[in-house]
Amino acid sequence: MRLFIAIPLNETMRQSVADVQESIRQQHVKGNYTPRENLHITLAFIGEYPDPDRIMEAIEGVVFTPFTLTMDKVGSFGSVWWTGFEESNGLQALACKVRRALSDAGIPFDKKKFRPHVTVLRKPVYPAGGAPGAGLGQIGIGPEEMTVTEFALMQSVRGRNGMIYTSLGTVHAI
Numbered sequence: 026m027r028l029f030i031a032i033p034l035n036e037t038m039r040q041s042v043a044d045v046q047e048s049i050r051q052q053h054v055k056g057n058y059t060p061r062e063n064l065h066i067t068l069a070f071i072g073e074y075p076d077p078d079r080i081m082e083a084i085e086g087v088v089f090t091p092f093t094l095t096m097d098k099v100g101s102f103g104s105v106w107w108t109g110f111e112e113s114n115g116l117q118a119l120a121c122k123v124r125r126a127l128s129d130a131g132i133p134f135d136k137k138k139f140r141p142h143v144t145v146l147r148k149p150v151y152p153a154g155g156a157p158g159a160g161l162g163q164i165g166i167g168p169e170e171m172t173v174t175e176f177a178l179m180q181s182v183r184g185r186n187g188m189i190y191t192s193l194g195t196v197h198a199i
Contacts, residue, residue: 043061
């Protein structure tokens with residue numbers, strides 16, 4: 026099973042990201058746009074792992090209180106375009122706690138530095154004569170806020186029309 030731990034976006038934040046995607050489309054940039062129902066913030070990417078119950082046991086012990094996130098920027102990591110957030114101690118602390126719980130349970134995960142973002146587009150294809158990333162900085166966003174009250178263990182399955190994400194369990198704030 027291909028697994029990851031993520032914060033789902035509320036509907037208002039999903040709409041804000043969809044608006045960013047529409048702004049990019051209006052610049053005639055093609056590519057692999059993340060479907061609205063798949064928008065999320067990854068806290069830890071686990072990858073192939075056979076025992077989701079073991080992961081749930083590990084992360085159910087993560088205690089956190091609700092916190093607010095503010096999405097306020099657009100950027101890219103090479104061929105991945107994203108929306109990003111104001112610095113958030115609550116988000117950093119939650120990611121650290123989740124990763125610590127996985128580590129303590131001996132569950133392998135991608136240990137790259139946590140860079141909170143929502144992927145909006147992969148592998149952009151620019152119009153003829155367009156420069157990579159041109160116009161990205163001109164796209165406005167938010168600021169858009171949401172309160173984080175939960176995170177989830179997610180399964181990713183490749184479907185006929187792209188990735189399908191399914192929640193396998195949720196951990197709620199206290």
